[in-house]
Amino acid sequence: MIRSALLVPFALVAAAPASAQEADLASVQRFLRGVTTMTADFSQTDRAGKVLTGTLTWKQPGKIRFQYQKGVPLLIVAEGGALTFIDYSVRQVQRWPIRNSPLGVLLDPSRDLSQFARVVPGDDRLISVEARDPNHPEYGRITLVFARNAAGPAGLTLQGWVALDSQNNRTTVRLSNQRYGSAVADNSFRWTDPRRSATPR
Template identity: 70%
Template structure:
C-alpha cells in the first residue's frame, strides 16, 4: 500500500537497503524527464504534526506552486531559477536558488539522478522510493520521493509525495492526491504579488 511506503519513508533514521530492481532508478529519471505538467491536491505535515492542505502545480522546467488553503497567508513558488517563500501575514519574502533546495530533484530533470540518489526498499513491488541528497552540501537536506507504478502516468510512475528533511533534521511530509499529468498550465500560474509593495494577495 502507498500508506505503508510513507510510513517507511517517514522513518528516515532507520537503516534502509537498495531495491533489487536496478532499473527503477532509471525509471524515475525517465519519469522526471517526461513530466511536463502536473496538478494535485496536497496535505503537508510538519515536524510538530501541524497539517495544512492546498493545491500543488508543477510545470517543467523549473516551475512549481504550493497554493495553501484559504486562510493560510503563505505561498511557495519556484520560477526563474529561484524558490520563493512568501508570508503575507508579515509581508516577508525569502528567495534562494532552486539548486539549494531538495526540490531541485523535481525541478531540474536534466541532472543525472544516479549521481545523488538511491533506491530505498519499500517491501511493495507497486511502490518505488528514492532518497536524494548531496553529500557535498549537507546543508541542503534530503528528500525521499514516493512513486506508485501507474501505466497511465509519465514513464509508468505517479508521484505520491515526499518526505523532506532539512539540515536540522526537521521533517516535512507532503502527500499528493488527485494527480493529473500533462494538463494545460499557464506560466501566469507562477506569478505572485509582492507583499512588500501591496497588501493584496
C-alpha cells in the same frame, strides 16, 4: 524549501538487487523528464504534526506553486531558478536557488539521478528515491515516493515526498487527484510581493 519528508531506514530492510534498483531509478528519471505539467491536491504535515492543505501546480522545467488553503497566508513558488517563500501575514519574502533546496530534484530534469540519488528498498508497489547532495549536506534531503501505475508517465505516479532540512525539520507532503499534461500558463507562477502590496494573490 517546503518545511516538510516517508523515510524508510536503510538498516531495517534488506538491499534489493542492484539491477532492480538501477531499473527503478531509471524509471524515475524517465518520469521526471517525461512530465510536462502536473496539478494535484496536497496535504503537508510538519514535524509538530500540523497539517495544511492546498493545490500544487508543477511545470517543467523549474516551475512549481503551492497554493495553500483559504485562510493560510503562505505561498511557495519556484520560477526563474529561485524558490520563493512568501508569508503575507508578516509581509516577508525569502528566496534561495532552487538547486539549494530538496525540491531541486523535481525541478531540474536534466540532472543525472544516479549521481546523487538512491532507491530505498521497501514495498514493491512503490519506488522510494532518496536524493541528497553529498557535497552540500546543508541543502537537506528528499525522499520521493512513486506508485507503479501504467497510466502515469513512465509507468509511475508521484505520491508525495518527505523533505528533511539540515536542522532535521521534517515535512511530509502527500498528493492526491494527480493530473498530468494539462495546459498550465507561465503566469500561474507569478506572485504579488507583500512588501509592495498588502493584497496577496
